Amino acid sequence: MPLIQSVDRALRILDLFDEYTTELKITEISRRLDLNKSTAHSLLKTLQQHGYIDQDHETGKYKLGLKLFERGNLVVGHLDVRSIARQHLLELSMQTGYTLHLVILDGREGLYIDKVEGSSATVVYSRIGRRIPIHSSGVGKALVAFKSPAELRQILEGYVYHRQTEKTITNEQDFLKELERVRERGYAIDHEENEPGITCIAIPIRNHMGEVTAAISLSMPTPNMTPGALETLVPKIKAAGEVISQQLGYQPALRTY
Amino acid sequence: MPLIQSVDRALRILDLFDEYTTELKITEISRRLDLNKSTAHSLLKTLQQHGYIDQDHETGKYKLGLKLFERGNLVVGHLDVRSIARQHLLELSMQTGYTLHLVILDGREGLYIDKVEGSSATVVYSRIGRRIPIHSSGVGKALVAFKSPAELRQILEGYVYHRQTEKTITNEQDFLKELERVRERGYAIDHEENEPGITCIAIPIRNHMGEVTAAISLSMPTPNMTPGALETLVPKIKAAGEVISQQLGYQPALRTY
């Protein structure tokens, strides 16, 4: 695949920032990317001119620009699933007091596109715009469990099962077995596999063609996940998932295979 | 300012998309930017490799990638004003039934970073991630009215007062007079200046240093803006604005000048 080195370098600059690294000096940027400082300077000024990078007037440090937010919301802002699901997440959060999420698959990761905080915010990991591994999260499992064998093979080729907690699945065999359980039950669970002390129940969302393109999940502190709670919550989340899918045009009665 | 042509070109590709143009063919992209199709192809493939552009497998058309959403939320996700204001927007919307917005200044435009729909969604213009002119909107006026004369001069140098509706202010003199009224009242109004049939009340939000860095607004259909409604709503929105500013560390009592 053809690659333009200077564009590649500019976009790598954008990749340097994260939740904890919100600003960087030019010397740090050139050091991390092994670039000459005048090259880094030119790249930064081009990004800045377009609004993708901003420079703090007082400290001279660089940070991500708001143009990313503007353009980013164009991607997600017109997704039907987001506006339709929103109401349901709000309702479920009010009914249960727990945190709800909406996630879509992007490549071989989930991406949080909505989140409704519960009354006591205990979920730390999730954040709109953040990515989440498919093997260690309820939403990740729900997103890929119903893919065709060919699609699943493509997604999992070369996939690395990084350990997130002591309970994370770390090999493909166990992961495939778990996906089988997801298909049987119709929902996914992650018991502290992604975030210690947090358990999530996730339901796939289908589009008008019956394909799973999103998932919703409810997250809670593990001690709250009693058998009784599971029996109460799963039907509620499933019901919300079905309504969201139907509002997206999914017609389950036509699914004869 | 040094500019790297190929990075500039790549970012211009990202600018081609908008709310109505969500996908484009490679020939259209090369035509619009007056680029050779093989140049466009190389640029697109580099953007795609980083996730900033996606290609539809069935149609071959290009669209903005989710990496923009991810990076964009890094910019805004850690802004205190957003999480603090959120609660107040929700409360005001529940109390009044109207749509509330949170906007920050980015260059010489406002940028919507949060929105809470009222019970009857009548505001069409605003959308999270969208930009809004400062001269024709309540939030825009609120954002710039309290700038120092030097800052205001810098913002307005070369500024073009595009007509948005029949009621838009279209020259600097009238705009500066209007900003004076905003300073006197402590809030801004746009009477159908930005969107026909919609009136907005906006309040500036100050940070811990007393600088206006954001604004909130309540929007309603113009017929609902009776004198009685104004008398009722302005104090509520002002109160919310003051609490949000205080929660951001603003201390009004220290403002002796």
Add this chain to the structure above:
DNA sequence: CTTGATAGTTTTATAATATAAAACTACGTT
């Protein structure tokens, strides 16, 4: 106050890359 180190910005020669012409593949229409 001077000196030295480091960071950031600018200049410019040239090595390296981006560019676009040409060629190729694929698809749809006539």
Add this chain to the structure above:
DNA sequence: AACGTAGTTTTATATTATAAAACTATCAAG
């Protein structure tokens, strides 16, 4: 089957991105 258009690939070379060098600015140490 032929033609036109879209999309992708190849490759020669014109053009640009690159980085060395120089400059400016700031800060800390002596």
